Amino acid sequence: MTRWIWISLAALAIAASVALGWQQIALSPRGKWIETNDAAVLGQGRTLYDRYCASCHGANLEGQPDWMKRLPSGRMPAPPHDATGHTWHHPSDVLFGIVKDGVEKYAPAGYESDMPAFGGTLSDPEIRAVLAYIRSTWPADVQRRHEERERAARGR
Numbered sequence: 403m404t405r406w407i408w409i410s411l412a413a414l415a416i417a418a419s420v421a422l423g424w425q426q427i428a429l430s431p432r433g434k435w436i437e438t439n440d441a442a443v444l445g446q447g448r449t450l451y452d453r454y455c456a457s458c459h460g461a462n463l464e465g466q467p468d469w470m471k472r473l474p475s476g477r478m479p480a481p482p483h484d485a486t487g488h489t490w491h492h493p494s495d496v497l498f499g500i501v502k503d504g505v506e507k508y509a510p511a512g513y514e515s516d517m518p519a520f521g522g523t524l525s526d527p528e529i530r531a532v533l534a535y536i537r538s539t540w541p542a543d544v545q546r547r548h549e550e551r552e553r554a555a556r557g558r
């Protein structure tokens with residue numbers, strides 16, 4: 403009788419750890435994944451974009467004129483966030499890091515940029531909402547290519 407109790411307890415423990423393990427696998431790589439269909443989040447992202455990003459990146463995500471040419475200051479202009487730019491080339495955690503901590507985080511030491519770090523202004527969910535809004539404006543094939551890069555960055 404006691405033997406059966408021990409066997410069921412062991413089975414339960416195994417089931418629980420498998421379930422927890424799966425949950426971690428399901429959660430961790432998607433932690434900063436910016437995709438959502440949630441209209442409320444996308445609406446919030448749009449409002450935040452208009453308020454904090456549009457002045458440089460353009461009301462229609464078109465970026466600054468001649469965005470590939472250095473400014474007289476030696477710094478780069480703000481690139482577009484639409485399909486013509488390279489925002490979609492970066493996986494979510496890199497985009498998240500750029501907005502939160504600034505471009506310098508990913509650039510060689512001493513790199514100077516006009517892109518502000520928003521870590522002191524926007525919360526993590528707000529940063530994800532802005533990026534989700536930007537992503538939601540991309541055509542389906544660009545979203546698909548972004549997802550491929552996302553998977554490659556996640557290692558699967």
Ligand code: HEC
Binds near residue numbers: 457480505
């Ligand atoms: C004061 C102007 C300014 C504002 C405001 C601004 N940016 Fe930028 N952003 C830039 C510039 C300039 C760059 C290019 C940086 C570089 O290469 O040095 C950039 C680059 C970026 C990049 C990298 C794009 C790429 O293709 O590599 C992302 C992502 C980005 N900005 C997101 C945002 C978001 C989201 C907001 C609003 C929350 C925002 N930016 C607000 C100026 C700005």
